[in-house]
Amino acid sequence: MQLDETMLLSMDPAERQALLVSTPEDQWFERKSARVTADVFAKSIIGMANAEGGLVVVGLSDGVVEELSAHARHINELRRVAQTHCAPPPRVRFAELPVDDGKVVLLADVSPGRTVHESTSGHCYLRVGDSTMKLSAAQREELLYDRGAAEYEARPTPGITVGSLDAGLVDGLRQAIGAQGNDERVLAARSLLDLHGEVTIAAFLLLAPRPQELMPYAHVRVLRYLSAHAGTGGRQSLADDGDRRIEGPIPHVIEQAAALVEEWMPRRRALREDGKFGPVDVVPRDAWLEGLVNAVVHRSYSMAGDHIRVHLYPDRVEIESPGRFPGIVDPERPLEIARYARNPRIARVCNDLGITQEKGEGIVRIFDEMRMRGLADPIYRQTSGSVRLTLLSTPRLDAETEARLPGGAHGVLEVLRAAGRPLGTGEIAAGIGRRRPATIRALKALQEVGEVVWEGKSAKDPRATWRLPTGD
CATH class of the missing domain: 3.30.565.60 (Heat Shock Protein 90)
Known part of the structure; x- marks a missing residue:
């Protein structure tokens, strides 16, 4: 079960505490001690904002609920982490949730970002499974390169209201996440409404009766x-x-x-x-x-x-x-x-x-x-x-x-299978998107293990071709 703020708010304190303590950490949920440093907390917030968002609960350590009142000044510092330790600041909504014995925990509900977030010291993180990984410069470039497409699903869908969505599908989502309240609350719980309460493209693709009326390519x-x-x-x-x-x-x-x-x-x-x-x-x-x-x-x-x-x-x-x-x-x-x-x-x-x-x-x-x-x-x-x-x-x-085959070898086999006929080296190179020398290396490696056959009159025959063995 995925934890959700609306689900947690609907529980009594004892039930809420039991769930927060027992739920395994995953892509969307992480526990932190009340003593967590601002830098480490920022790392968690950034990682989730750069992924799919999620919840970070502060005040739990080794299954024990800590006394947040003893860390009041530090908790206030954590509430400001998005502004003081992140660039640009991700969207984070905080709530204090009562648990058993009159104690409370701090819940940070992180929305998925529409851009790449990093720490003010220049480090970039991504939530992957139950851990947060630090991205290399190349990995950060990958994330930045593709963020435009990720931002697309967060855009509003012109002319579409919550009432335009399939009520049965919305109810199915409500039951799946244990949410309560009206449809707007259900959609907001999964960031399916934008900052102005408009239905996003993601919501439209997931919950509209027939999204192809506006997006005919989505099939x-x-x-x-x-x-x-x-x-x-x-x-x-x-x-x-x-x-x-x-x-x-x-x-x-x-x-x-x-x-x-x-x-x-x-x-x-x-x-x-x-x-x-x-x-x-x-x-x-x-x-x-x-x-x-x-x-x-x-x-x-x-x-x-x-x-x-x-x-x-x-x-x-x-x-x-x-x-x-x-x-x-x-x-x-x-x-x-x-x-x-x-x-x-x-x-x-x-x-x-x-x-x-x-x-x-x-x-x-x-x-x-x-x-x-x-x-x-x-x-x-x-x-x-x-x-x-x-x-x-x-x-x-x-x-x-397998260990003897260079890069591109499997692509060569795929191109030959798809063509259904012998191909020249140039045709194969174009098919796998590699230069001729790299293609020749792959072909010769495959020839050595019997996966392709060369046919030509001489080593420099311009009409020479490569084919799969008979019966392949």
């Missing part, structure tokens, strides 16, 4: 192919009735798109977990579902005119979503990508509704699911305006072979 398109290659014109392999668009509020889009993908997922006969032979998805459900949810929750909604596409081939699943990885991260090393929610409000509500876990393990989980099935590692490729995730049904290379 998921699922396409099913009969061949491993899409083809063009008369050779197109798109199945009859194999192109569907899923529309509606985000929770419904995820649910309905997942149901359609599950229905259309290619299957093969294999030994199942129950020890019997039967139909098995070519790509494990938990892997593609995590990829789909990540695409919907973290896509760039500011990129009007583009939408999420899920391509189902007999041998793979491809999920492409608008928006690049934040900043300068390397898609060739996806497991090293620091957790960052482009849409913090959307991400948090989806967690409230049980759609996501938001523990920073999305990419890791996809890798784990594929490896547990003995399948090739997921491949992430970044274009000028999107990220594409490819989940292959081919067996995973052994660890020793």
Whole structure:
């Protein structure tokens, strides 16, 4: 259960204390002693403001409620931390909550920022799971680079009022977070209203009956192919009735798109977990579902005119979503990508509704699911305006072979599989977005382990091509 100020206010002091003491720290909740320094408290505030916001409770140490009255002057200093130790000051709302034995704790409710916040000493922090990490200069640059898209979901939606939203969805959110009061209180509890009480784009995408009336690009398109290659014109392999668009509020889009993908997922006969032979998805459900949810929750909604596409081939699943990885991260090393929610409000509500876990393990989980099935590692490729995730049904290379492959090698295999024909070195280099020398290194490494075959009349044959081994 996620803690929420409105939920805490509705409890009696003893129940409130029990919950504050027992709830594990996570992405949105942290405990601090009344003796916490202003610098350390500022670090927590900044980390949450740069992520999805959250609650910091002051006055709890090792499960014991401290006496705040003994630290009155220091508590007043903590109340001013946002202005005295942060630049620019994040939005923080303070409240003193009575707990058992007549004591009180200080609650800081931090809203997700619309810009990058740092300490007055120049340090930048980000809340990741149950800890707050200090960002390097490069990581801060990543955060700054992508903050414009994060700010987009916080903008008001012109002409939309709280009454325009789906009452059932709002009630579902109210129950999920244990909030009380009118709809405005529920939305405010998740920063879904702006400073002027206007409905934000995040609220509209999550809770409106049909957001596509104003944002037609906010949908998921699922396409099913009969061949491993899409083809063009008369050779197109798109199945009859194999192109569907899923529309509606985000929770419904995820649910309905997942149901359609599950229905259309290619299957093969294999030994199942129950020890019997039967139909098995070519790509494990938990892997593609995590990829789909990540695409919907973290896509760039500011990129009007583009939408999420899920391509189902007999041998793979491809999920492409608008928006690049934040900043300068390397898609060739996806497991090293620091957790960052482009849409913090959307991400948090989806967690409230049980759609996501938001523990920073999305990419890791996809890798784990594929490896547990003995399948090739997921491949992430970044274009000028999107990220594409490819989940292959081919067996995973052994660890020793993987260690011998340079960067770009998996991209080479993906390009050759997608093309369905032999390609020249230049074509492959263009496909993976790398220079020719780096592409040649990757090709030769793959040739050494038997993953690609070179065909040409001589070492300098300009018409020489590379192909996958027969039967791949």
